[in-house]
Amino acid sequence: MEIKHAFLYLSLLLGFSLLHGYSAYAAGTHDGSEQWGYVEVRPKAHMFWWLYRSPHRVRDPSTPWPILLWLQGGPGGSGVGFGNFLEIGPLDGNLKPRKLTWLRKADLLFVDSPVATGFSFVEDKSLVVKTDEEAATDLTTLLKKLFNGNEKLQKSPLYIFSESYGGKFAVTLAVSALKAIEAGELKLQLGGVALGDGWISPEDFVFSWGSLLKDLSRIDRKTLKSSNSFALKIQQQLAEGSYKNATSTLNHLQDFILNNSNNVDFYNFLLDAGNDPVVGGRGSRGIALMEKYTGYLSTKKHSPASQRVLPSLMNGRIKKKLKIIPKKVKWVGQSRLVFRAMTGDYMKPRIKEVDHLLAKGINVTIYNGQLDLICSTKGAEAWVDKLKWDGLRKFLNLKRNPLYCGRDKTTTKGFVRSYRNLAFYWILGAGHFVPVDQPCVSLEMVGTITGSPSHS
Template identity: 65%
Template sequence: MWNSHFAAFFCVLLVFLFLPLFNGGLAMAVGTPDGSEKWGYVEVRPKAHMFWWYYRSPYRTQDPNNPWPIILWLQGGPGASGVGTGNFEEVGPLDSFLKPRNSTWLREADLLFVDNPVGTGYSFVEEEKLLVKTDEEAATDLTTLLIEIFNRNETLQKSPLYIVAESYGGKYAVTLGLSAIKAIEDRRLKLLFGGIALGDSWISPEDFVASWGPLLKDVSRLDENGLFESNSLVEKIKQQIANGKFKDATETWSDLEEVIGANSNSVDFYNFLLDSGMDPVSMTAAELVRATPRKRYSRYLDSLKTSPGENGDLDLLMNGVIRKKLGIIPNGVEWGGQSGLVFDYLEGDFMRPRIKEVDELLNKGVNLTIYNGQLDVICSTKGTEAWVEKLKWEGLKTFLSIDRTPLYCGDGRMTKGFTKSYKNLHFYWILGAGHFVPVDQPCVTLDMIHRFTRSGVYKVEDDMKKQKLKVTN
């Protein structure tokens, strides 16, 4: 299949499309002749270019009563690449060895990967000052990209879009959700909005850092001395957040990671059963703490491979054979070349919570799924439960009071997780999984995604009527 794609690529060069953007920029799109893949750039602002890659599912069905869904995958970091990590390491059709992935999410939906924000992955800015500084700015750019992709394609407009986010991508997802809904209501975006899934998402940094010490103490990775030292820094972070000093809180967060690394003999922040130094690429604990999120992602995911080396190296893959396949990456643009800057520019928003945005989405009636890996540290289940309990949503008390249902997968009866739902809020506890849930527990995750993408579509007009009633009354 891969070779046939390459053979078709030279034909693809003949079908470049240059489309005018609403803001006067250019959009560039290209794809395979059979329409199974499309990719391109959107100039979301002058000199700010965002890369996207769309896969049409070979399992796609034509059912007017149950339209086939599209999943927009948003990676975290900030600065980690959805086109690279999410695609080749987690849920796309091929793995980083270019072998078919049996657990690809194409079994349940079409997939749209985006290198977001600009500066991430293949996305780039021509001037550094154009990098985003807030989650809202990232959401505005993503909304512009969705307008360009969906408004010109009536086929895509018939498929509901579901946003799935991982890690820091959760903050992008909730701000994008509100931005996209506003654009749909204003008739600027032609899109069926399905819902949002937050996977191990950095929604409330304060609650997560407060969970690290107690969690690691409970699983014997910290002792009382390590817990005391880490909790002292947590109190400092809480005060900095309360005072609106988010950049200072980001610096203290980095200090806290170093303290925990030193006291736990370098526990892996993505899976507390592992050490950071267990990956094939030799790095000291201090180097791992200082590494960019994109590099830390790849180090951890590399550690899960059975044959580490050149054939599975994501950097080599994306800057080599994939770059050649795509054929439109400008000279001088290296995959991940600006990713470190993305984190630097967002450091003032990194520790800002987005619980309020989750409340707004729930109150609008948007289907919201939250899932968390049992073994994650950086976005621990303990921290996620803490911020969920802070929601002001009217259904929260009932949600918290109901019992969980066990999850199984395949022929076995071994418990794979738990779930519970009330109205439009759904929570999944995934056992045996770290930060990268689709990698660690692909079977139960696919089942979850099936339920999520068949959970209904957000009724924009109904919400608009409610707003009109409020104004009238």
């Protein structure tokens, strides 16, 4: 497709070194159904975004059509790549229409965050963020550039959806954005936050792994004891503020579990990981995690792209379509930098941020795949129990409601419990990648969260 704005062709001629001269660029399709661009969130730090307008949009003045911002995990996973083409976007990894795309319920905004992720890039390696808060500040800057001058966007509530480590990004962004909204610096309606298998409290997850795998007959009693010893060491290191050491111990625990479970898949405990890249060297662990994303997702009928096909697609046909990606920028070319830079923040919990959002009246939804190990439902329930929110006791005592898919009421797909501005979804038969494993019930969940008007 051609680009509407002719000046963008000049960006290809200007090249990498001069891109920082632009604070923001945008391009898109002729019909306005897609827009994308770069925002220079800091000097020489460029964040890429891609917005899809839903063809299912319902014009209902009483219920504004929502925008869903998707934040990938990792840290260093590309939402523009993984979330878009392998999970919820309009096209799959073979560029075929995705039947149950989340575009049915909302406009979709994908962002490669933090900078140096996916098509985002930095001109100086020192500009890579080291904390969740720094990533949130950059994202807030991007939202200001996109929303403050656009009244159409301002009319649509923004829902921040996330997966895995993206959950930490989501709650820190929501806190940052809310502060900017209250200060009059950001013109945005914050509809809510949704945490999909979110890495909110690493301590609670590592304590869940051993007992969960023992109950599943995947490890024995001796391995359970050793696993709990690792978890206790991590707990102590976190209490001391030794976050980098805790990350190192986490890596050793993961390796130990893999070696003593015959390579259980951390993303779905019913599967074998085989030659799991996560076992690779410490220095490559960040990129290995991203390779594991595509490796796992390629086994799913809804996401046929393999880990070799996706980079080829992104650096080939997609880069050619977008036109504004500098020639020297390769998709995930700098992503290794992100994971390494955030080693000191990786194990920090973000429960306080969730409490802050709940106290402010922001809608918070937690959804978890039944078969996930790394961000297990057991671990998620444990950190929810630690919330200081005044509605927690009532929430925990409420009965769960069953979930089904469409008109089929014969097969239970999950459960949900909600009270005031907190909701928890238990998604059955899903691993770490809920939209891939259970696309139908996931889509219905999105409609409920965002309050999307029904369409014919």
